[in-house]
Amino acid sequence: MRAIPVFLVVAGLTTAGVAMGASSSAPTFDRDVLPILEKNCQSCHRPGEIAPMSLLSYTDARPWAKAIKNAVATRKMPPWFADPNYGHFANDRRLSQADIDTLVGWVDGGAVEGEAKDKPAPATFQDGWQIKPDMVIEMPTPFLIPATGTINYQYIRVKGSFPEDVWVSAAEMRPSNPAVLHHGKVWVVPPGSKWMADATPGMPYEGRETGRNDAADGNDILGKFNPGLGAQSFDIGGSAKFVPKGSDLVFELHYTAIGKETSDQSKLGLVLAKHAPVTRYFLSSGPTASNLLIPAGDSNAEVVSEVTVGLDDAKLVYVQPHMHLRGKDFELRAIYPTGESETLFKGVFDFNWQLGYDFAKPIPLPKGTRLIAISHFDNSANNKFNPDPTKDVRWGPQNWDEMSNAFVGLIFSANDDAAKLFKRSGPSLLPAGRPGPTLASLTGH
């Protein structure tokens, strides 16, 4: 899903960087640092957003100077986990080396404020919708969030209002309380889908993570909320998402407690395409390792899963790896019908950030291409997030179970049948709890 940038560029705003040659004076906050924070940090680091502190002003940022230096020098911030050696991404958040040098230079030079006349205009953030929705669908009642404790994923089925088939060219999911919604998704549940079929509309359910994205069920994700993500466009050369008439929606919500009791009532805004497009944008769960078995204590268990492309003209536009608390890293590799192989994405996995990556250019996946996911898990006692290093772990919906799959966004002919997009193949044909074969035997190396 292509993110529509949250940050509105203010006229005349440029990243000054260190004034080369002009003077050797250390970077100042007003002249050099603030433009970088506006462009790269404030979407999350401002009041009411997900980050723990604001970086809007010198007063806000100064106490965090050392932490900022450390966070940017180690590339912990902004959050971004793709290995730069593979793939190019339209939503790449990484700072340039020049920006890192400026921030580090500012801290090393005493974190001075500088002169107010050098300040860029404040960044303006659009409050309210970033799209002009033709249709808005809201959770019928607010969900109550306790002050403390872990909150499992919540699934709430909401009656759709789709008397006709529609095509959606952009979507935006908006929590009423962004401070508590860690991330969220809104799924399309077409008539006849088995997922959440028994759910009473408006009621929150837990443990419904499986079965959401069986191709035959046609469940697709319409809207997503991630801190700093903003609205999403499905228009890649004219493509749009398909919602069959009579569909319902399921809101999937990952809330975090913030120390006081509060509530959230999220909604989804949709921009409808004026007419049926030539290409369809579809999100699939891609290679899925429902057979996985991760041995107790193993600090680097490798899990391999596979699908084979069944359509003629599919192109990959998006990848979002999904694992749970033992997940370490994730790679997506294509083995083309010619036998050539290519790593399309490789990255560290961090459960707290369910990030997605938009390919800068759609990647053609000819029919017969095998998409292989290779993931590693740390099921040892050294993993501080590991719920229990003494247990063998199998596929399952709860955080103490594991998953290895990736939501993959594809565009293909609007006349094609999404159910034919992928066939499970290789190790993904094995029954639950039966691991193997290994990557080496799959790729012949």
Ligand code: HEC
């Ligand atoms: C997508 C949202 C997002 C963006 C963009 C972002 N941050 Fe953060 N930042 C967070 C969140 C959430 C936390 C707290 C959780 C954590 O530390 O991972 C955080 C934590 C931090 C911390 C504390 C780290 C620590 O070690 O405790 C610093 C410092 C920081 N951010 C600086 C920055 C700077 C500087 C930028 C821009 C160059 C930036 N962040 C961009 C969301 C963001």
